Amino acid sequence: MTDETVFSQILSGNIQCDEVYSDEKCLAFRDIQPQAPIHILVIPRKFIESLKTAQDADKDLLGHLLIVAAKVANQEGLESWRTIVNTGSEAGQTVFHLHVHVIGGRPLAWPPG
Numbered sequence: 001m002t003d004e005t006v007f008s009q010i011l012s013g014n015i016q017c018d019e020v021y022s023d024e025k026c027l028a029f030r031d032i033q034p035q036a037p038i039h040i041l042v043i044p045r046k047f048i049e050s051l052k053t054a055q056d057a058d059k060d061l062l063g064h065l066l067i068v069a070a071k072v073a074n075q076e077g078l079e080s081w082r083t084i085v086n087t088g089s090e091a092g093q094t095v096f097h098l099h100v101h102v103i104g105g106r107p108l109a110w111p112p113g
């Protein structure tokens with residue numbers, strides 16, 4: 001399957017983003033419809049449709065995404081934050097290129113909806 005998502009367009013530079021972090025494996029940028037004062041997405045440069053299709057070979061990359069999520073949360077001065085990986089449309093996934101949401105800057109209710 002090929003990546004025809006908006007995130008592939010962001011990775012190729014065809015669509016602008018508000019970048020907060022970049023390295024050879026991933027890109028982090030502000031969500032266009034923030035759900036909290038800080039709402040950042042961390043996406044792998046490699047196309048993985050969702051956590052459902054991730055492979056054992058992706059484990060270092062998936063770990064890297066979480067380390068970068070913490071890096072950008074610290075960079076933003078957050079003391080508390082939530083990382084979310086929506087998997088599948090019923091769970092709220094709308095962009096089928098795996099991504100980690102980093103959300104913070106306000107109290108977050110639990111359980112989520």
Ligand code: AMP
Nearest residue numbers: 006017030031032033086092093094095
């Ligand atoms: P999800 O619903 O978990 O698949 O998350 C997809 C996220 O991508 C949503 O929070 C959208 O607001 C966000 N999003 C979609 N298009 C863009 C864009 N061009 N720039 C930044 N964030 C986007």
